[in-house]
Amino acid sequence: MLKLKHATYALLATALFYASCSSKSEQAVAPTIANEQLTSAYLKLTNEANPSDTTSCRYRFHLDNNGNVKSTDSTALVLKANSKYDVKVLMLDTTQSPTFVVSDEIKQRQNYHLFFFQPTPISSANLVIGTGSPYIPGTPTSASGPYLNLAIARTDLDSNTPPLQIGLTDLFTTGAASTGNLRFVLRHQPNAKNGTYAPGSTDLDVNFKVTIQ
Structure with missing residues (x-):
């Protein structure tokens, strides 16, 4: 199971990763699945x-010797306008040799994992929430x-x-340049997965810059 311990990862428009801590003693600890560290998350399109x-974007966690996150970096996603992309999610633990493919572990535990994707800015008309929707409840919308x-x-x-959706493979459809x-x-949803966002807890929450051109 991917698990964020002692901190909540906050989404920022700058695509930087921060740990939200209530005291100085709390530290961001790298997400793990079983005994594996999650150090890189990719979208391959x-x-x-x-x-x-083909194109891709990557979010990477840099760890210290104790497995705590000391910094992160990410790459932007650049897509062509008015196009359809087949997408695969790849997650890795690069602290192991050879590199351990964490997304294969998620595939094995697919019945209690569910991925969500939230483009922003988004209009309220396009933010459709419910069973089967990949979008996240509570996302701010733009009126104009x-x-x-x-x-x-x-x-x-x-x-x-x-059967319920997983999100290890996806379809991205672009419109006009934006x-x-x-x-x-x-989301990690053991014995609770029902196709919606609410059950369970958040395993991973990161952000990518996107350009459609």
């Missing part, structure tokens, strides 16, 4: 109209725009009865 057109013209749908299912941010969240 392939343009459906041109398979040779300009908006980030990015729509997201998950494309994989777990083995629950009935800029904004993409919030990327993994």
Whole structure:
């Protein structure tokens, strides 16, 4: 299970990662799944109209010798306008040799994991919340725009009865040129997953800059 201990990771438009602590004694501790550290999270995208057109973005945690986060960095996501992209989520533990693929572990535990993706700025008309929606309740909306013209749908299912979405594979659909941010969240929902955001707790919560051009 990915777990954030002693701190909550806050989303910032600058795409930097901060730990929100209530006292000086609290420290940001790297997310873990079982005994594995999560050090890198990637979104890898392939343009459906041109398979040779690929792109990605990465969020990386730099750890000290005790496994605590000492800094982070991220790359921006640049997409073509009016396009469809097949997306794969890749999560790694680079502290191991060879590198451990954490997303494979999440696949094995798919029945209690659910990914969410939140483009912002977004209009209230496009922020559709409910079972099967990848969007996050409580996200602020903009009345006048300009908006980030990015729509997201998950494309994989777990083995629950009935099957529920996971989000390890997705479809990103872009509209006109625009800029904004993409919030990327993994929810941990053991024995509670029902296709919505509310059950369980947050395992991972990071942010990417997005440009559609």
